[in-house]
Amino acid sequence: MTNIAAAASSSTETAAAPPMTLAKGFVDRLVIIIPYLWLLFFFLVPFIIVFKISLSQTAISMPPYTPVLDFKDGVAGFFAGFRELNFDNYTWLTQDALYFNAYVTSLIIAGISTILTLIVGYPIAYGMARAPATIRPTLLMLVILPFWTSFLIRVYAWIGILKPEGLLNQVLLATGLISQPLVILNTYTAIFIGIVYSYLPFMVLPLYSSLEKMDYSLIEAAQDLGCPPTGAFWKITFPLSLPGVVAGCLLVFIPAVGEFVIPDLLGGSQTLMIGKTLWNEFFSNRDWPVSSAVAVILLLVLTIPIMFFQQAQAKAQEQGR
Amino acid sequence: MKSLGSIRRDFAPWNDPNAKPYIQFDKVTKKFADFIAVNNLSLTIFEREFFALLGASGCGKSTLLRMLAGFEEPSAGRILLDGQDLRGIPPYKRPVNMMFQSYALFPHMTVEKNIAFGLKQEGMPGPDIEKRVAEMLRLVKLEQFAKRKPHQLSGGQRQRVALARSVAKRPKVLLLDEPLGALDKKLREETQFELMDLQQELGLTFVVVTHDQEEAMTMADRIAIMDKGEVMQVATPAEIYEAPTSRFVAHFVGNVNMFEGRVAERTASTTRITGATGAQIVVDNGGAAAAGSDIIFAIRPEKIKVSSKKPADAVNVLEGEVYDVAYLGDMTVYHIKLDDGQIVRASALNASRITEDPLTWNDRAWVSFRPDAGVVLTR
Numbered sequence: 001m002t003n004i005a006a007a008a009s010s011s012t013e014t015a016a017a018p019p020m021t022l023a024k025g026f027v028d029r030l031v032i033i034i035p036y037l038w039l040l041f042f043f044l045v046p047f048i049i050v051f052k053i054s055l056s057q058t059a060i061s062m063p064p065y066t067p068v069l070d071f072k073d074g075v076a077g078f079f080a081g082f083r084e085l086n087f088d089n090y091t092w093l094t095q096d097a098l099y100f101n102a103y104v105t106s107l108i109i110a111g112i113s114t115i116l117t118l119i120v121g122y123p124i125a126y127g128m129a130r131a132p133a134t135i136r137p138t139l140l141m142l143v144i145l146p147f148w149t150s151f152l153i154r155v156y157a158w159i160g161i162l163k164p165e166g167l168l169n170q171v172l173l174a175t176g177l178i179s180q181p182l183v184i185l186n187t188y189t190a191i192f193i194g195i196v197y198s199y200l201p202f203m204v205l206p207l208y209s210s211l212e213k214m215d216y217s218l219i220e221a222a223q224d225l226g227c228p229p230t231g232a233f234w235k236i237t238f239p240l241s242l243p244g245v246v247a248g249c250l251l252v253f254i255p256a257v258g259e260f261v262i263p264d265l266l267g268g269s270q271t272l273m274i275g276k277t278l279w280n281e282f283f284s285n286r287d288w289p290v291s292s293a294v295a296v297i298l299l300l301v302l303t304i305p306i307m308f309f310q311q312a313q314a315k316a317q318e319q320g321r
Numbered sequence: 322m323k324s325l326g327s328i329r330r331d332f333a334p335w336n337d338p339n340a341k342p343y344i345q346f347d348k349v350t351k352k353f354a355d356f357i358a359v360n361n362l363s364l365t366i367f368e369r370e371f372f373a374l375l376g377a378s379g380c381g382k383s384t385l386l387r388m389l390a391g392f393e394e395p396s397a398g399r400i401l402l403d404g405q406d407l408r409g410i411p412p413y414k415r416p417v418n419m420m421f422q423s424y425a426l427f428p429h430m431t432v433e434k435n436i437a438f439g440l441k442q443e444g445m446p447g448p449d450i451e452k453r454v455a456e457m458l459r460l461v462k463l464e465q466f467a468k469r470k471p472h473q474l475s476g477g478q479r480q481r482v483a484l485a486r487s488v489a490k491r492p493k494v495l496l497l498d499e500p501l502g503a504l505d506k507k508l509r510e511e512t513q514f515e516l517m518d519l520q521q522e523l524g525l526t527f528v529v530v531t532h533d534q535e536e537a538m539t540m541a542d543r544i545a546i547m548d549k550g551e552v553m554q555v556a557t558p559a560e561i562y563e564a565p566t567s568r569f570v571a572h573f574v575g576n577v578n579m580f581e582g583r584v585a586e587r588t589a590s591t592t593r594i595t596g597a598t599g600a601q602i603v604v605d606n607g608g609a610a611a612a613g614s615d616i617i618f619a620i621r622p623e624k625i626k627v628s629s630k631k632p633a634d635a636v637n638v639l640e641g642e643v644y645d646v647a648y649l650g651d652m653t654v655y656h657i658k659l660d661d662g663q664i665v666r667a668s669a670l671n672a673s674r675i676t677e678d679p680l681t682w683n684d685r686a687w688v689s690f691r692p693d694a695g696v697v698l699t700r
Contacts, residue, residue, distance in 0.1 A: 220392055221425035223412040225439030225490065235438075239429050 047299075054292035055085035065288050089293035099277065099294065103301065106274040109188065109263075110256035113195035117203045117252045118245065120196055125207035125244075126237075129214070140208070143201050155194055155265050162190050162266065186268025194262035199255070203248040210244025211237070243312065250309040254302055274298055334367040335543060342401075343368040343526055344389070344494065349398035351384050351550075358384040360550035361398070371520050371527045373541035375534060375573075381550040382530045386496050389528065390419045403493065413442070418492035422499040424483035426471040432482050433458070433467040439490045457485040460519070477508050484516075488523060495520075497529040501536060513539050534574050538562070546570050562621075567700050571619040578625070578665050580618040584697075587612040592697065594618055599661060603636050605692045610699050620695030625667035625688050627655050629680055635689035641665070643684045657686050 056065040067081035093099045128139045146154060161167045162185040169181040184190050214237065222232035238245075260275030267273070274294065281291035334340035344366040351359040359381040366372045374382040387393045388400060391412035400407045407415065418439070426435055433454050440450045458464045461481035471479055480503065488495055500516065501509040517540050520527050531537050537544045538558040546553045546561065546569070554561060554570045565571035568579065580602065586593040592607030594616065602618055610616045632638060644664060645656035650671070657665045665688055680686055 215423060215425065217421050217423050217425040218427060220390075220412070221419070221421055221427070222438070223392075224390055224417075224419045225486070226413045226442035227438075228411075228413050231442070236427060 050292045051296055052085070053288050054089055054290075054296050055087065056289045057084075057088070058287045058289050063288070064286050089289050090297070092290060093293055093297065098272075099274075102272050102274045102277040103297070105272050106257050106259075107301070109191060109195075109273060110253050110259070113192055113199070113256050114249050114253045116192060117196045117199055118249060121200055121203035121207055121248065122245075124200075125204045125211055128204070128208050129211035136212070143204050143208075147201065151198065152261060155198065155261055158190070158194055158197065158266055159185060162193065185266065186270065188267065188271055190266035190268075191263050191271060191273075194266045195252075195256050195259065198262060199252040202251040202255075206247035206251065207241060207244040210241045210247075214240055246309065246312045250305055253305060257302060258298055332369070332542060334370070335365075340367060342366070343370070343403060344528070345399075345401040346385070347399040347401065349385075349388065349395045349400060351381070351388060351393060352396045357550050359388070359395075362550065362552055364545060364552055364555065366526065366528060368526055369524055371517065371540055371542045372529070373537035373544045374528065374530045374547060375532070375537040375544050376547035377532060377573075380547040382547050383498060384550075385547075386419070386498055386528065386530045389494070390417055390496055391415045416493040417496055418487040418490055418494075419496040419498065420483050420487040420500055422502055424471075424479050424503075426479060426482055426486070428471055431468050431470055432463060432474070435471070435482055436486045436489050439486065443490060453489060457489050460488075460522075461485045476503055476505075477512070480504060480512065484519070488519070488525065491523070492525065494526045494528060497527060499531055500529060501533070502531075509536070516540060538574070546573055548573075564696055565619065565698070568617055568619070568698055571696070571698060576622050576666060576668075577619050578622065580620075580663070581615070582618055583615050584610050584612050591692065594697070596661070600639055600659070601637075603692050604695060604697060606696065608697045608699065610697045614699065617698040618695055619698055620690060622654065622666045622668040623652075623670070624694035625665065625690050627657060627667045627669060627680060628687050628689070629684060631687045632689045636692050638687055638689045639665070640685070640687055643680050643682055643686050646681060655680065655686070657688050659688075 052069065053065055056067060058064060059066040067084045069078055069081045071078055073080070124143075128136060128143075131139055159166070163169075164181040164183065164185070166185070168184070169178075172178045173181065184193070218236050218240070219229075219232050222236050223229065227235060258275045258278075259273065260279050263271050263273040263276050264279070267276075278291050278294045278298070281287050281294060285291075342365040344364075346362055346364040349359055349362050350357065362381075362385070364385075374385060376382045384393060388395055389402075389407075391407065391410060391414075394408065402415075402417070427438065430438070436454045436457050437450050440453055445453070454467075455464075458467055461484055463478060463481055463485070466474060466478060466482075471482065474482065480500070484500070487497075497516075501512050504512060513536060516527075529537075529540065538561075541558060543555060543557055544561050545555045548569055553573075554566050556564070561570060561574055565574065571577045571579070580594070580596050580600065582594040582596040582600075582602065584592055584607070585595040585601075587607060587610070590605065592604050592610060594602040594604065596602065596618075604618065626632070626635075631640070639659050641657045641659035643655060644658040647654040652668050652670050654666065654668045657667060659665060667688055
């Protein structure tokens, strides 16, 4: 009986539906098309250009690589140029240990920095989420505030703090905690400090948003059932904040791998990171094809955590939490 | 079959002067920054009692429950459980468990993990936990949902998981904060009886907070009516309804007619009241009202008889006309406008299908009631 009724109603629905779904479908599609067009023009097209350059050979000319794919010599010329493309630059990357080391070092530095940022950021986000609701917007503002100053200037400021005769050493020497100035600038430590400082908001904001919407009565319930506060944190709060942890870690890790400014300014010449290597290839060696190959490989390496991020997000959405 | 309803004739420890109190609130005060949630409150609850804290929101009933659970500490006074002062004992060390209004089920754990949570904290061995969890699932009829997560359950099922989780540890006292508040009406009624059966079966002491008087009346052995951080009356549902001690309680539970008046004459057995507008009322149970004092006479609608002719033998008769009639099926509610202007609400059970001489709008009508039908309130 109800089945028949349902079937009848659904058939009338489909009969009446087409004009509506058409109009609705068009608007829906338009909304989806805009970001796709954006990605097409500002991501896919530039990527194809970079990829094409990575298959070219360096040359002393303008632009500094060959072949240049154009239709000066007609369609035949275009295809003749096409046949000259090859993977020599990628082979070259495997032959010089410098690149491999730079990739691995970058991944390790980004990984350690991410963990450090999580350790620093979690208590901040937790404190914000547990603060009285009236002062939370202010705290949020304070986290975002550094963005109002240029990133470059803020990293420069750290040189003044970390250098041997800098602010930090002056304070430590004056208080008698150390007798010799600490050498921090131009070491990996300085890079860690720079990355943790610069990327902290990217960690704090997703953590805060996942902690803030958590129902505090869950903690009370855990305590009520005999769980002391520290146990309740690890059994309830932390697992429920995992989507925020994953999002924050990837938002820090992905840009940190390719970071150029921080290692260049704070890490000195001794430190090796892929962003710096890329910059050197491009501007010092003027080898556009090799630097393009470096960039393409970097993108492929980063695709793995990005896919992981996507999957985690989809899972979190499915759980409805 | 077990009798439904809360009337347990053999259970009345509050009338026994030698009965040992189980939970004692002793002059408890709780102040928050700018207001007093609980004000110098004393209350005694007995073992195996089903006790309800009833009041409007903000009356302090939830604060009282949270103090018992340990989430709040009293600003002054003591709370004793089984003779032990609870001050300074954190929630995770108290032998009480709470069922939260929001249920507070752990969203990342399955139903069985939720129920097992408290048992694991206790350090109960694995096989025993499994046994207890299975027993709890059977008790709340959720055996086939053990592996589900809370978001895959209906509201009623979540409520039962929350219940199973809170009784799994066999607490000395189970605290229930608006346990049926999120359920729809039909489910709520069913669940009321389930809760009562469960309390009987497990032999636990239940303290339930509710703003729903019907819920409290149905389930509780005794009810404490609260207002502005104070207890207005503690009594059985029948006493609360039939013998309220204040205007607030009479008003709060059920419908009531109130007559303002003054005690004109007081003898050992009868009290004669002169209404503010001249009506004369004679009652048996004058209570503490002294002659000449201003009082309120309160009477429930179903205790008032409405008739189209003046009843010959009734002690209290007032005359007026029918102002409103509402036919509700099982009963009819009349609003009679007395000649002095006061509107009286009276309800008559429709015991037979056909009413002879039905009253309708603007008919003359007489309301009458027995001398023992109402109560005299002095506050």
